[in-house]
Amino acid sequence: MGSCMYPVERGAYKLLSEIGSGVSAVVYKAQCLPLNSTVVAIKVIDLERSRPNLLDDVRRETKAMSLLSHPNILTAHCSFTVGRHLWVVMPYMAAGSLHSILSSSFPHGLPEPSIALLLKHTLLALHYLHAQGLLHRDIKASNILLDSNGSVKLADFGVSASIYEPLSSAATFSPFFNDLVGTPYWMAPEVIHSHVGYGFKADIWSFGITALELAHGRPPLSHLPPSKSLVIRITNRFRLNHDDHYHHHQYHYLDDEDAKKKNKKNKKKFSKGFKDMVASCLAQDPSKRPSAEKLLKHPFFKNCKSPDHLVRHVLQGLPVIEERLKESPSSVDGDDDDNNGSGGVTKIRRISGWNFNEDIFGLNPVFPCEKKEDPSPISSSFYSSSFLEGGGNDGDRKRDDHVKVREEENKKDDEIHEEGNDPGLLGWKSRTAETLVPGLISLLNSLSLEKEMVMNVLESCRGEGMGIGDWESKEEEREQRLVDMVGKLQRTVDGLTIQLKGESAKNAALEKELQGLKDKNLT
């Protein structure tokens, strides 16, 4: 273990420059003075940030890191506290994250041979993690780092979990987890519907999304404006009729001429093997997705080039990390979530159906097509009734295998929503980097806020009834009741889904029996 070498005191390190930041952590480029001023990366985490279980997350992350050893996994040299901050000293990955490489130099994606190589090394890391009984749970381009020699490392174990170390002391060994983690675009359907529980195959899904991200320069659906209303907008029926969100994006954002060229180019760009590999990762049914081990044997990963290839084709001429940071000062990724303090968020619509479209090499979301959703500005009373109609509709519940709807409201959002409906006004390219990340963060925020609100309601229901004072508190109360209702509906829906599964299992058994009887009759 190299950890003995690196001193565990602040004075031994000299911070050089900031190379990334999240809500509760900043990453610096630094030198370790006693070790010939070796360059390292130091993640400085503020332990005082409000999220109460941050400390546990940090512990899990550092522990996971210090017990791992694989060439494609970023591990820590050491970690120690400095006042209320934790310093995690790591190898410096000079070329930065694939996300920053994409946004600075490859906005339309990387060439396929480079993708194959990057994905293969990521997959080796994933295979190692899974064999350790660990889930990564946040695979995406911003968590894949490159060194100047072309070596690839998977980073950020902030949300990883171990099947050998159940978080509850109940201690049943189960490879399933029910807490919601990850970053929305990359999340697998069964993670979003976390009542089903999920396992290693969720990482495989995110791996598939990451493949699309590397191919196109951004994850699928990310062309949708990253405001808080982001998720609603996809439900707009007009948009749903577009069969290709990548295509759609180009159609709207580039000149017609350009778009046509690009489209032609894009359609031919990827090999059958690549498409097939991604398609297998994005199978709806987690059990149909290959394991990391099996995926490594896919023909797409045969004949991969050497890391040298990356140096020549990807890293050459790339601006250094600090320069890239100046161009887009937004955070490195959306890993931290609390505090955006943006007040009563938001309409959240969950998408759970994703159909991978091999032709266009992207995802088509599945939505409740008959849902009455009026995208016009709405008052809170309108909101409540529309929600009740939607959520209370029996037909919808039956389809709920595909769709969950949870919403709250925020009036301000509607303006953004309106404005955003005309995407032609906005240059996509320039907006990607700075708007995507905050969008993701606010989406995640709204999820946790939502959870918190439901918790509050549950708590206040247990206690005495709320005092009905002034008008505002009534409104608040009504809003809370709505949230409560959402919670209840969600549970009902979950219950029904489970019942449905049970019924279809029974049904299948009966059909089998019937078939057996028929066969007997025939013979």
Added chain:
Amino acid sequence: MKGLFKSKPKTPAEVVRQTRDLLVYADMNWNSRETKREEKMAELSKLIRELKSILYGNSESEPVTEACAQLTQEFFKENTLRLLIICLPKLNLEARKDATQVVANLQRQQVHSRLIASDHLEANKDLMDILISGYENMDIALHYGAMLRECIRHQSIARYVLESDHMKKFFDYIQLPNFDIASDASATFKELLTRHKSTVAEFLTKNYDWFFAEFNSKLLESANYITRRQAIKLLGDMLLDRSNSSVMMRYVSSKDNLRIMMNLLRESSKNIQIEAFHVFKLFAANQNKPPEIVSILIANRSKLLRFFSDFKMDKENEQFEADKAQVIKEIAALEPRDRP
């Protein structure tokens, strides 16, 4: 078709016996010929991995109860556990992790509805001494630490550790500069002081004086932020546990303890303030406050009331607000009792 010529699969008991043989070899022949030793160590790593997959299952199959029982029985028949613990530093990282998971799992395996691991450890308590000393060796600290926490799931073993001299060492271990190791030690410390209620109550009652003297001076008054934060949280957990009520009464009758809490309330860290409040409220709510406590509270009354009027959690919390109102009421109503 390589599989056709494979020898008959080993029984779980055979895997254990082969592991033990190789552990004996590893223990004795550390200086034998390089290549031969490497071969044997590789074989040993493979066997430990096999033990793990019998106990935990693998991607193809779930664990089989009968196989687990056989393995467990054979494992504790002789000194395999001791050998495994002693040889751990000689294993490579992957084998160490596997070994740790095997030992952890074995603590929960029942044979004829008995936890035979517990019986085995009872008879080999000195193994705990070895595991605890692991905190002094960075390379193995996390592995031994994880094993240790599994072992103290057994009440009698936890009692042994609590009553041993090792308890004193934990006050230093949890302040080690290495964050992972310090965290691991504090997780173990917390487990020891919260898991087995009756044992903990007995320990705290018997060892009250030295334990809280150390706890206050080394942890609550530590210069280290993370130490103070964890210690005040743990103190709250201990004192608010019903089974420790007599210890709590004793703690909240001391003016020195009160002074420490009031200092923690003034910290700039919100997390520490909130946790300190949960302990401070016990001093205020005590219906039999000793006169010295009363006089400190009266002397600081206006400052305290001003402090509490601005003291809020980031998120609204009804219980917290109710507690605060109660504390304010108690302090406001205090009358000096030493001058009738």
